Every structure is written in C-alpha cells, then in structure tokens.
Amino acid sequence: MFRKILIANRGEIACRVIRTARQVGVSTVAVFSDADRDALHVAMADEAIRIGPAEAAKSYLNIPAIIEAAKASGAEAVHPGYGFLSENPDFVEAVEAAGLVFIGPSASAIRAMGLKDAAKALMEKAGVPVVPGYHGERQDAAFLAGEAEAMGYPVLIKARAGGGGKGMRRVERPADFAAALESARREGESAFGDGRVLVEKYMTKPRHIEVQVFGDKHGNVVHLFERDCSLQRRHQKVIEEAPAPGMTAEMRAAMGQAAVRAAAAIGYSGAGTVEFIADVSEGLRQDRFYFMEMNTRLQVEHPVTEAITGLDLVEWQLHVAAGGPLAKRQEELSINGWAFEARLYAENPARDFLPATGRLSVFDLPQDARTDSGVRAGDLITPYYDPMIAKVIVHGRTRAEALAKLETALETCRVGGVTTNAGFLARLCRLPAFAAGDVDTGLIGRAGESLLNEPDASEEAFALAALSALGFLEAPADPDPWGHLRSFRLWGEAAQTVFLDHGDAEHALRVTAREKNRFHVEHNGIITDIAVKSTDGRSVRVAFEDRVLSATVHREGTDILVFFAGHAHTFAIAEEAGHHGEATAGGDRLSAPMPGLVRIVSAEPGARVAKGDALVTMEAMKMELVLAAPRDGVVATVPVAVGDQVAEGALLLSLEPEEAA
Known part of the structure; x- marks a missing residue:
C-alpha cells in the first residue's frame, strides 16, 4: 500500500478519498485554488498545496502544477477523483512519466472509451449491444441532418467526448436540428475541447441503468451489480438507486456480463462504470438494453453500490493501484437491501434548475443518513465549480424502507444562504410513479410545475x-x-x-x-x-x-x-412599511442570472426581436444559459460583448420602451 497520495480534485470527492485513506493509514495531500484556500478538503488533508487561481483551467486542470505539487510533497500516487482530469489520458501519462502511480485505468483504456463513437465501434466488436445511430467521422451539418432524418425524430445529439449531459441536445423536429447542433458543438468544445458529435435515435421511454465494474492488473474483472440513474433533469442525474427496480436475475446477469466484456475488451484496471440505456416502452426486457458509454473513473453515485455490497470502493482503488488483486471473486459478491442517493445542489428548480451562488449561512445535514459533502456552514458557493453541495445516502432492507428514509432525511436538511433543490428532491420521493418503481428519464419532465415550485409559506x-x-x-x-x-x-x-x-x-x-x-x-x-x-x-x-x-x-x-x-x-x-412602492416594469431588460462568461450576442441596437428569440448566450458553472427576449420589441442597448465576464445582475441587453418600439 502507498504511504502518501495526492488527490487531484476538490470538494466532496476529495473529502471522501481522504476519509478512506485515513482509515487505511495512507497520508494525503490536497491541492487547492485561490477560491478554495479555506475549503474543507484543505482542512482535512495532512497537507495542502496551492496550484493556481480560481479558474479551473488555471488550477484543477493545470497538469504541470499538479505534477509539481505531487513531486514536491513526496506523494507516491495520484487519485484523480471524478471530473476535471479524471478521464484525461494525457494526465495519466504525465503522472506516470513523473514516476508516480495513477490510481485508475491506463491511458490506453481511457482513450478507448473517451470518444463515444470509437467506443461504440469497439463495443460492437466485443459483442455488446449499442444504441442505433450515426457514430462516424463525418461532421458537416447537412450530412448529420440527413442521418437524423433517416433514423426518424426525435433524435439525440451528443458530444462525442466527455459526459454528464454536457453537449447533449434532444431534437424533436427537423427545423430545430441546426440550432441544436451548433449549441451541442459549442458546449462540447467548451467542456471537453472537442466539438464533434454523434447522432442517435431518441427512445421515448428510456431508462438509464449502469453497471459498476472493477478490474485489476492481473486480468481479473468483476461487476458489482447495477444502479438505476433514470431520474434526471437536463440529462443530469438527480436521484440514483441500487439495485434497479424491476430487475430480474436473468437481465442482471446479462447486463453484468456485457459490462464485464466491455471492460475486459480494453484491459481495464480500477473502478469504472458501463452505462446502458434500456427501452422500457414495453417493460424492462433483456433484448432492449444498449451500451451508451463507459466512465473510466469512480462515479458520483458509487456510495449506493457501497451500501448494498458492504464494500469501500476507494479502498479497492488504492489496493488495485498498488498492484494487489481484486479482494473478491464474482461469486463472492451479493446484494444486501436497497440504497438511494440524492444529489443536493445549490440551484433553483423553479428557474429551470439555474445554479445558485452565495454563502452557506446554515448547513445542517441529517444525522440518520450518510452525507458526503465538501462544504461547511460559512463556506461560499462560487460560480467557478459544480454546484453540488452534498450527497444524501440511505440504506434499507427494502426499497420502500429506503425511500421512506430518504424522504425523511431530505425533509430534515437545513441549508440557508443559497437556494437548493432539497424540497424538490423530497417531493420526488412522494411522486407515485417513482414510489412504485415506474421510472424513466422523462419522469421529472412529465410531473409538471407542482414538482418544481416550492409551496407557498403556511x-x-x-x-x-x-x-x-x-x-x-x-x-x-x-x-x-x-x-x-x-x-x-x-x-x-x-x-x-x-x-x-x-x-x-x-x-x-x-x-x-x-x-x-x-x-x-x-x-x-x-x-x-x-x-x-x-x-x-x-x-x-x-x-x-x-x-x-x-x-x-x-x-x-x-x-x-x-x-x-x-x-x-x-x-x-422590511425597512419600512410600503417600501416597495409601485411595481416596476420588468420586460425591458435582460440581466445576468448569475456570474458567467458571455459566449454569444445575437442582436445589436436597432434590431427588431420577437418574444422568445435567443439574444444572449452565457456560460456559467459548467452549463450554457440561453437568454431570450422577454417580449416583442426593438433592441435599445447591448452593453456587453462576446468574451466579457459579467457579474450576477449585470445588464446584458435592453429593449426600447413599449410605447417607443
């Protein structure tokens, strides 16, 4: 086992790795940006080293700075966490060139699964079923539109690099394809440095089921059963559970074997997840699941697998990276009970899940649940990083018992200072279809506004x-x-x-x-x-x-x-009675809903616009925000330009008053 490791990440995953490392007697080195100087992961680690300014590109994505920190600290290995550089093969090679061990798969394995189109071709050869669609090299818009027309709408445009819903657009009709393609390309380029896409047939009732796999450096690969991640908003997971509801023993074996074949095909070592999409329009069927992608890292939702198997996956990662064999064979693994994980985000569900920033004036998490977090009361939620502030994990003997525990835990979350999705998550637990296990990726969208809006104060x-x-x-x-x-x-x-x-x-x-x-x-x-x-x-x-x-x-x-x-x-x-005065007209301005970067300005002064027209596109907290005209009118001023970094509330565009338009 290693004596000291560096964790090339931040937040809750850094804290999670530190806890296990401490339990097995491994010293830890944290890295931090200027925005994270006083962060929890910095306080928890045995030592910490600054690697750059707040922007991720200059700190947590700065490979030379991280390698230098690892060498200066005397660390023997680097744990990448998830996100940032965790699936960057160049980072793996840089770590190994420095004489360090990368706690994860090889660079060749990451490259094999890093591009969705190439990965699907590889999986077809390995006998793993793949989603019907176009996964080739041609990228001209007219050709891709033709492929979409041939397979029939709706279709899904997906950035071929990365994951997490970035660069993904659902298209319902041909007229919307060109705009969706450009938006997906921009987001793919911004998030992964690759604007190329693939186009797939969109399933009307899909379920997202993934299988946890683990390999060692001796050629052994096992699966640790499945997780259902179908509850999603904007292609981002919200609540995950293990095992998957309605899963039969035969289908579990088929999916598990397909996942093991996928990992074995690339000589995989370490923790990974093979993601499948299942067409459940006629129920969960053994012949209706397809390979989507493989995440060559530990997943955010790994705690539910830990809960039902009784294993510590980070401990397994450390053991395998140090050259040890897998701790258990497939026949020694079993499922015990049911587990859920809810992702507590700083975001506003009623405003299309817009990320929120601010200082945590109150941060009390439930005592009767496992809570993985990287923040404390008084910490600042900044616009620089992902807005997830905690994971709430529960385990029960049955699905009903575990779901009841999750609802109680979410109702006892006390978070103030930023808007969160805690109430939304608790209402999800009470949704009849979810309680019955009848889940698919469109469930949240069908549930309606009552699920998104907080009830009026009593x-x-x-x-x-x-x-x-x-x-x-x-x-x-x-x-x-x-x-x-x-x-x-x-x-x-x-x-x-x-x-x-x-x-x-x-x-x-x-x-x-x-x-x-x-x-x-x-x-x-x-x-x-x-x-x-x-x-x-x-x-x-x-x-x-x-x-x-x-x-x-x-x-x-x-x-x-x-x-x-x-x-x-x-x-x-209120400062004084009646201080609000008369209501002010609110339909003449577009203001930045949060701090971010101006990516596109689609109008200039004097242009006539219609309500709903896309006028300004911003990038903030790893997502693209498209701001539309609040009404028909004529553009009066555009005080920003492409490339501007703007603060929350900054004026982006104004319309001429209605009487003058």
Whole structure:
C-alpha cells in the first residue's frame, strides 16, 4: 500500500478519498485554488498545496502544477477523483512519466472509451449491444441532418467526448436540428475541447441503468451489480438507486456480463462504470438494453453500490493501484437491501434548475443518513465549480424502507444562504410513479410545475418569522425568571406590527403577546394562535392549537430562514412599511442570472426581436444559459460583448420602451 497520495480534485470527492485513506493509514495531500484556500478538503488533508487561481483551467486542470505539487510533497500516487482530469489520458501519462502511480485505468483504456463513437465501434466488436445511430467521422451539418432524418425524430445529439449531459441536445423536429447542433458543438468544445458529435435515435421511454465494474492488473474483472440513474433533469442525474427496480436475475446477469466484456475488451484496471440505456416502452426486457458509454473513473453515485455490497470502493482503488488483486471473486459478491442517493445542489428548480451562488449561512445535514459533502456552514458557493453541495445516502432492507428514509432525511436538511433543490428532491420521493418503481428519464419532465415550485409559506411559517423578527424566539439571556416573560405587559396585552418581505411582496403581520409566551399573529385577516414551548434561539418547539411541532428558525441581520414541516422559507424584515412602492416594469431588460462568461450576442441596437428569440448566450458553472427576449420589441442597448465576464445582475441587453418600439 502507498504511504502518501495526492488527490487531484476538490470538494466532496476529495473529502471522501481522504476519509478512506485515513482509515487505511495512507497520508494525503490536497491541492487547492485561490477560491478554495479555506475549503474543507484543505482542512482535512495532512497537507495542502496551492496550484493556481480560481479558474479551473488555471488550477484543477493545470497538469504541470499538479505534477509539481505531487513531486514536491513526496506523494507516491495520484487519485484523480471524478471530473476535471479524471478521464484525461494525457494526465495519466504525465503522472506516470513523473514516476508516480495513477490510481485508475491506463491511458490506453481511457482513450478507448473517451470518444463515444470509437467506443461504440469497439463495443460492437466485443459483442455488446449499442444504441442505433450515426457514430462516424463525418461532421458537416447537412450530412448529420440527413442521418437524423433517416433514423426518424426525435433524435439525440451528443458530444462525442466527455459526459454528464454536457453537449447533449434532444431534437424533436427537423427545423430545430441546426440550432441544436451548433449549441451541442459549442458546449462540447467548451467542456471537453472537442466539438464533434454523434447522432442517435431518441427512445421515448428510456431508462438509464449502469453497471459498476472493477478490474485489476492481473486480468481479473468483476461487476458489482447495477444502479438505476433514470431520474434526471437536463440529462443530469438527480436521484440514483441500487439495485434497479424491476430487475430480474436473468437481465442482471446479462447486463453484468456485457459490462464485464466491455471492460475486459480494453484491459481495464480500477473502478469504472458501463452505462446502458434500456427501452422500457414495453417493460424492462433483456433484448432492449444498449451500451451508451463507459466512465473510466469512480462515479458520483458509487456510495449506493457501497451500501448494498458492504464494500469501500476507494479502498479497492488504492489496493488495485498498488498492484494487489481484486479482494473478491464474482461469486463472492451479493446484494444486501436497497440504497438511494440524492444529489443536493445549490440551484433553483423553479428557474429551470439555474445554479445558485452565495454563502452557506446554515448547513445542517441529517444525522440518520450518510452525507458526503465538501462544504461547511460559512463556506461560499462560487460560480467557478459544480454546484453540488452534498450527497444524501440511505440504506434499507427494502426499497420502500429506503425511500421512506430518504424522504425523511431530505425533509430534515437545513441549508440557508443559497437556494437548493432539497424540497424538490423530497417531493420526488412522494411522486407515485417513482414510489412504485415506474421510472424513466422523462419522469421529472412529465410531473409538471407542482414538482418544481416550492409551496407557498403556511400561516404557521409566517407566524414563526414574525416572532423571530420581534425577538420572541431568542434564547433567554440569563436564568432570571423574568427573562422568560418577554411578552408580559403590566397593563394588558401588547400588539406590534412587523413588515416582512416574502415572495416578491410585502406582508404586514400584527403580533399580540399574551400570557406564558402565547401569541396571536394576524396576517391577511387570518389569526394564528402560537405558543412557544422552548427555544434556544434556533431550534424551536411550538404549539399551534392542538399540535406541538418543531421548527428551525435562523436569523441573520434582517434575513430570516424558517425550516418547518419539511419546507424552507425565506423572509426579510422590511425597512419600512410600503417600501416597495409601485411595481416596476420588468420586460425591458435582460440581466445576468448569475456570474458567467458571455459566449454569444445575437442582436445589436436597432434590431427588431420577437418574444422568445435567443439574444444572449452565457456560460456559467459548467452549463450554457440561453437568454431570450422577454417580449416583442426593438433592441435599445447591448452593453456587453462576446468574451466579457459579467457579474450576477449585470445588464446584458435592453429593449426600447413599449410605447417607443
């Protein structure tokens, strides 16, 4: 086994590798950018070395800087994590040229699977079924459009390099093909340095099922069963589970054998994932699954495989990279129970999952679940890296038990300071089709707006926010019994009015203090009777009529976060009554929804545009954002140009006022 390894990554995967390395007695070296100087993975590692500025291209993708850090630290091996350089064969060769061990597959294996078109040709030779489509070298737009027409719409355009949904576009009709092709090429070029694509037939009811494989340097390959990753938004996985619902023993064996053949065909060593797509329009059938791609690295969702097998896959990686054989043979591996993983992101589901930035003012993860994270309360979620902030993993004896545990865990997540998808994930758990195991990649899209939008704050949540604003939820400062009578008034009940901003509106709440920390809160003509049973200034026990419930209320300055009944609600104390004034017209401006790079400007002053026209394309947090005209009109100003780095809220384009248009 190695004495010391360097982890060429950041965030939760770096922390995950550090934990296992510590358990097996291996010292760790972290690397960090200027944005991550105070990050959790830096604090956890035995030592840490700066490798560059915040931009990934100048730090976590800087091969010479990482190699120099490894050599300077005396590390014997490099663990790539996932993302960044984990599937870059040039990085593998640089590591080995420096006399170090790469904890992963060979450069030749990565190259064999790195380009989707070449990989599919290789898999066909190995007897692995592949998705029907065009995987050749010709890339002119007219030819590709013809191939799409021949196979029939809908089709899927996919960047041939990389993965994670980047450079992937679904096209429903011929008229949309050219624009989708250009967008996929741009994103592929930006994410992977390769704008070439392949075109495949899109399945109307597909399931994404992948198989975990592991090989060693002695020619042994096993599979560690399957994971279902069908719950996706914008081709990005949301909740993963193992095993796959509805999987028969015969189909599991067929998929597992196909995955082992795929790995053996390239002499694979280390952890990898063979991804299949299954056509379930007529149910899960043994003759309807196809090879999509192979991820030549550890996957984000590997904890669900660990949960059902009882294995530590990072420990296996270290053992195999050090030259050891696989710890178990295929017949020694078995499935125990069911596991789910939910990806907790800083993003807004109601705004098409737009990534969010900000400082984590509250970050309390559930205690009754495994949580893999690379951040803490007080950390900043920046626009430089992927916005995933934690993974919530649960295990149960049955699928129903595990799913119930996941829903409870998500409902007890307490994250404030940034918008997250925690509520969306909890609502997914309650979706009848998902609960029944009837999943496919289009399930989230069919579920509708009710799944994406946070419910309105209840009157109880408003009441809690009002009490917090007035200081009635603060912990008593001293043991003086009079300190517990904060609502007492000598001459009778006292009433105060507080103004709160919530949901783009101002709300007036009249709070009447009664005896023994009881209050009446009036809002929009509705009176809520609330009694504060106990409070430590944050965790609150309250009674509403015949119900006694718990809540978490966090106040920072004028901002108030209320976590109640499985939902999170944000309030702000208004500076003064009526400060909002008249509503302002909002249809004349395009502003940057988050910090990012301007990639395309499609209009100039004086141009007439129609509502929905793509006007500005930005790149931010590893995704492309297309901003459209909010209405018909004439462009007035375009204060940005291609290549500009803009801040959140920056004006990108304005339209002439409607009366002048």
